[in-house]
Amino acid sequence: MEHFFSLFVRSIFVDNMIFSFFLGMCSYLAVSKTVKTAVGLGIAVTFVLLITVPVDYLLQTQVLDENGALNQALLGGQDLTFLAFILFIAVIAGIVQLVEMVVERFSPSLYASLGIFLPLIAVNCAIMGASLFMQQRILMDPATETKAIGCIADSLAYALGSGIGWLLAIVGLAAIREKMAYTDVPKPLQGLGITFITVGLMAMAFMCLSGLDL
Amino acid sequence: MGKLFSKENQEVFSNPLNLNNPVVVQVLGICSALAVTSQLKPAIVMGLSVTVITAFSNLIISLIRKTIPNRIRIIVQLVVVAALVTIVSMILKAYVYDVSVMLSVYVGLIITNCILMGRLEAFAMQNGPWESFLDGIGNGIGYAIILVVVGFARELLGAGSILGFKVLPQAVYDLGYMDNGMMTMPAMALILLGCVIWAHRAYNEEKK
16 A cells, blocks of 8 residues: 555656656647646546556556466467557557547537547657556566556556646646746747746756655 | 759758757657757667658658548558557667667657657658658758757766767866756756757847
């Protein structure tokens, strides 16, 4: 239980998707002009992460790994990890489509607010990045490494933490940018340039949390 | 031969290098541009890998563009890119293992690099194979230039070395100079890239 909680908190504050790994930067910069849309995109990313990371975890441990149960049963134990990139991206693209259809069918109001962001998420590096980091962390020893992901509950905690960390970062930046509209920024620095420097300063603030260990 | 290097084709190749640079003007592919630039060597390897992948994915998609059904084009593009990235990642692991360890997941993340999807959607789906190939190389090199600039500045100021060789003489340190460890942190990558964008815009505005 302790490990589960530590993984969750670490992935929000210490291993923040934006501030320490720069994942999902493109949509982070493009969609952070107003707080309202930023919240929508943040929730959509968290939602998709929560589904794809555990699914990719099961695929990695059961199908791709040579000691996986399904791999043993169907193929007699062959190392298929070289297929990971293609399989993960196909799962992400497929699940994004599925989520879009389900949301449209059962909750038109949610679809109206999330709808435009969902197709964007298929090529958001935060989703693919979370799956690839999860793949690395399976190999770590859970007894010594707090970052290790040893079971499906761990992968869920990691996905939820990463999503919330991303949401926190995008909402914070959007709020700052809304206020910044009233300031006098030098002309060539306006827009993108000043946004980068703002994100850099936010990342510096988050660096203070890097010693956090639960 | 004359037609292959006509004026339009030269422009297709040279525009992304400066005026329409994928990183600082179109704001694509930022994630990896920031993450791999703490030293010069991984920045160069990453720039080369992305150039090869954009060029060949543009070429392949352009060759089969008329046979791809419109509804599933994103999946087709992703699969082509993922296959190329798998090949590149295996080559890197075989020949430059230490760099591939440094790049860690960012090689895999070339699949979701927005430059690739952007060029495939905006260019390769409408143009012939040769133009698309040139466009891919141009955008890849435009991306690599920014990576090298940021990687050079961060390694020089952060560790006083270039490509792992110490370039600042000991005499400078004796005078009281210190390496700025902050430069190797993620936060400074963002601020440096912000400054590169600032300089690029100011320069191009003056020319106009």
